[in-house]
Amino acid sequence: MVQRLLIMGPQGVGKGTQAALLSKHYGIPAISTGDIFRYNLKNGTELGMQAKAYTDKGELVPDELTNKIVKDRLGMEDAAQGWILDGYPRSSSQVEALDQMLQELGTPLTAVVALDADHDILMKRIAKRAEEEGRADDTPEAIAKRLDIYAEKTAPLLDTYKSRGLLVAVDGQGEVDRISQTIIEELDRR
Template sequence: MLNFVIFGPPGAGKGTQSEKLIEKYQLIHISTGDLFRAHIKNQSPLGQRVSELIAEGQLVPDEITIAMLEEEVDKNPQAKGFIFDGFPRTVPQAQALDAFLESKNGNIAGVIALDVDQDELTKRIAQRQLETGRVDDQADKLQKRIAEYFDKTIHVLPYYEAQGKLSKVNGIGKIDDIFAELSAVIDKY
């Protein structure tokens, strides 16, 4: 199984690039953000709790996120692999993902970090908010999410770097040029 984590702050292009990678490599995309939004849309008890947390700009607790993620992997036993988007956000989540995949005789082949500076992120998300109206893209919540990434989430990268699994790709430029760089990384596996 070919499993990757696509990493980067909100607005780095993870979703856009994941769509292209899914098509090229026939991988299953698991976005924790999409999972959360689906639960919120369905007004499940979990969705209501997730909605409260996201509205406050907080991260969803590990146990909720991990359970949702494991459920999605288990729904796709014939998958060629997965792209994990928005997860893991902490070293304990990374360790839990590794343990879960090992229990399925799998692992994370690589982690691709999209590097995008804060000015570009702000510009992209402002545009996305105009186009989609996502509540988590509103200016006050956005700054919390970006700060959360740079204060906490980015510290997951050394965990994967120590395993020799980290690749960094410049996330600023033309979508197709960035995709070509991402594909070159994946093709090494």
């Protein structure tokens, strides 16, 4: 069965980790908008320079840029057999943009995986990642900003997808492999 998935949840919940495992399991690309911005930043592209002002502060990169990179990426050859989107959509305008793209491509979403974890656990994981990876946007201010935007703009989108019958909610706490198994079981049961 073809999987066209979103993986959603707050910062530090393990979206990237689980997206990589799902990518391997289903043989589909994991597409992270955050990773695409970081890659462009590192390589000094025009897109990277435009995004930097926003990513550094933990603010959303404007839709004109973000929607375009997603549209381009979903149109690539390796995305024809399915994909997992991590970090997109993050606002109701991005949900609308994605709906439109998928309608044009004739490839509807198959499920939306929502991960969650207690606030304390998220804080610990983010602090650990900041130490290990030294991401430019893992400063306390940028983290706080990203969490605020998540609560205000992104979390409400879960209701949208729930009402469409697409939501698969899984506990993001515990062992990485166990969580991944649970997600795959839930997806395969649909």
